[in-house]
Amino acid sequence: MAVIIDGKSVAEQVRSEIRERTLLLKEGRGIQPGLAVVLVGDDPASRIYVRGKKAACEQAGFLSRELIFPAELKESDLLGVISELNNDDRIHGILVQLPLPKHLDSDRIVESIEPRKDVDGFHPWNVGKLFSGTAYHMSCTPLGIIELLDRYHIGIEGKEAVIVGRSAIVGKPLAMMLLSRHATVTVCHTRTRELAEVTRRADILVAAAGQPEMIRGSMVKEGAVVIDVGINRSPEGKLLGDVAFREVEPLASHITPVPGGVGPMTIAMLMVNTFNAANRL
Numbered sequence: 224m225a226v227i228i229d230g231k232s233v234a235e236q237v238r239s240e241i242r243e244r245t246l247l248l249k250e251g252r253g254i255q256p257g258l259a260v261v262l263v264g265d266d267p268a269s270r271i272y273v274r275g276k277k278a279a280c281e282q283a284g285f286l287s288r289e290l291i292f293p294a295e296l297k298e299s300d301l302l303g304v305i306s307e308l309n310n311d312d313r314i315h316g317i318l319v320q321l322p323l324p325k326h327l328d329s330d331r332i333v334e335s336i337e338p339r340k341d342v343d344g345f346h347p348w349n350v351g352k353l354f355s356g357t358a359y360h361m362s363c364t365p366l367g368i369i370e371l372l373d374r375y376h377i378g379i380e381g382k383e384a385v386i387v388g389r390s391a392i393v394g395k396p397l398a399m400m401l402l403s404r405h406a407t408v409t410v411c412h413t414r415t416r417e418l419a420e421v422t423r424r425a426d427i428l429v430a431a432a433g434q435p436e437m438i439r440g441s442m443v444k445e446g447a448v449v450i451d452v453g454i455n456r457s458p459e460g461k462l463l464g465d466v467a468f469r470e471v472e473p474l475a476s477h478i479t480p481v482p483g484g485v486g487p488m489t490i491a492m493l494m495v496n497t498f499n500a501a502n503r504l
């Protein structure tokens with residue numbers, strides 16, 4: 224029987240610590256962390272995420288600004304909005320909700336954010352800092368995974384870590400974070416040969432492929448720590464991870480459920496990054 228890693232309760236704990244530290248920051252130095260979330264268009268999933276981020280800011284005692292624009296917004300206008308936020312002293316974190324409508328160049332938009340306000344950790348400056356071992360803001364989902372491992376006292380140093388998925392927001396930054404904590408890291412993707420052989424080597428196995436229940440029991444070593452990043456919907460509308468939980472749980476030493484595992488950590492780490500951006504001033 225694996226220990227079920229309770230991401231919901233760790234996320235609540237992290238958020239309540241941030242709330243306390245925010246009170247102290249306000250009292251001690253008169254600084255209130257401020258987060259601006261920019262949404263372009265009316266993608267329903269993005270709207271839900273933005274609402275969640277606003278609620279988290281309010282709960283943490285942050286200043287929260289929500290800027291919502293129609294899908295037809297011109298790129299030059301969006302760049303103007305970001306430039307204003309870059310120069311607004313009350314705002315310490317800027318997040319542009321992705322994906323953006325097709326006519327907008329996401330790279331150019333992300334690169335226009337002042338890197339020290341890029342609390343998503345997507346700006347090339349932050350990516351470069353992570354890769355060069357001098358991290359500033361780190362991508363929230365992988366940072367949340369490291370936080371979960373730490374809070375459950377799961378050692379990383381010297382471990383074989385295997386990540387399935389090489390996206391710029393999860394797989395790649397997580398590889399760097401685990402490497403900086405002295406794991407031996409393998410990153411797999413769709414061209415990886417003999418995937419099951421590779422995943423069976425893992426002491427820490429992270430599934431971030433976006434493929435419902437692709438990690439089967441036969442792909443997991445006994446005693447492995449299994450982290451499931453996947454959020455997928457079955458045809459019946461059920462939420463499924465990338466890990467076949469029922470097969471894998473009896474083999475694993477620790478496992479994250481979906482929902483309630485990695486998911487809630489992303490917003491918690493966004494609060495941490497925004498707090499740090501304000502606290503570092």
Ligand code: NDP
Nearest residue numbers: 364388389390393412413431432433452453454485486489
């Ligand atoms: P992407 O689609 O950007 O990347 C998926 C990666 O998985 C790619 O590198 C792809 O390989 C690899 N992959 C896909 N299928 C296979 C396969 N059969 N075998 C091996 N590798 C495979 O996804 P994201 O990183 O954005 O997200 C991954 C999952 O995590 C999704 O379910 C997403 O919803 C979820 N997610 C959850 C978050 C949260 O909990 N807060 C935050 C972000 C994501 P290749 O590069 O070769 O195409």
